[in-house]
Amino acid sequence: WDESRHLWVLDTNKGQTLARTVVFATGPITEAQIPSLPGLDSFKGEMFHSAKWNHDYDLTGKRVAVIGTGASAIQFVPQIQPKVKELHVFQRTAPWVLPKPDMDLGDTSKQLIDKLPII
Template sequence: MTAQMKTNASAKKAVNSPSHIYDTFIVGAGISGIAAAIRLDQVGYTNYKIIEKAGRVGGTWRENTYPGCGCDVPSALYSYSFAPSAKWSHLFARQPEILSYLEDVSNEFNITSKIEFNNELLNAAWDESHHLWVLDTTTGQYLSRTVIFATGPITEAQIPRLEGLDTFTGEMFHSAKWNHDYELTGKRIAVIGTGASAIQFVPQIQPKAKELFVFQRTAPWVLPKPDTDLGEFSKSIIAKYPAIQASWR
């Protein structure tokens, strides 16, 4: 079971054993946590610590691997302004490429070596008397003057409480925890919800399904994605003339 993070700025918690005090403590090594660490390094604030509950960087692009998973804004926009890439194979990047990009940037800026992986935040409380954050994690306790919570708004998959789910005997999983070992070909499939994930994976699984039912509470607005394949020639031009990507931003 995943431990639940608790934050309470008004709670009083006494400082005990830790002796080192960090200036900044970053929780999460996804796209925001990596950016925060890079910017801290660039301005000379090196007394910080990053923890990540998983075993690698990437955040949502590590966790989500459903069919068709990718970016719904152009790759040139969904990347760091200080680290443009000419490697994107499509105008709208796919999940594996985005994850690879984040890993490359983290390594390039020497962030990966500073991350403590497989360490999850359990509780964060403000110690009013010492003006410090007391942070309890799965590997110990830390003290910091400031905290950057880069955990994302939807870090845990939520299964809706629907009547009959407890007696359903078929295969069931959340799109954020996609079961790639389960073969969907020839199956009757029900999809609950039409959010961004469903918009991407439904067209991918529809050709395989015997029947596909999509249930939605509110219909979203959907437009054709103006995606295009960026061949080797296009990528070479983008690499040679960085102003092209800069103009897209």
């Protein structure tokens, strides 16, 4: 906090940013961490962290294993599941989340949200 300017001064790996308001929503891990697993160094298949997704690799028809069930997995697992041949999800620590219903809101709901965004 810079008292003279009444601004937050944020130093990041991408440079400095000044802000009047800061919302921390990064979660507990901000850098991609690959777990230490026996045999990982000799694995011959494609491997990447969800934070550094390889968009050039097509998962269609592949056997895929996901390690972790955190926020990223909650977002991408339902998206890749219809494309892959087999999907295995390994949970390290149980997340405290509620079911995530994916549904089309429809025009009426979207208009209501636009008019009453606080609800």
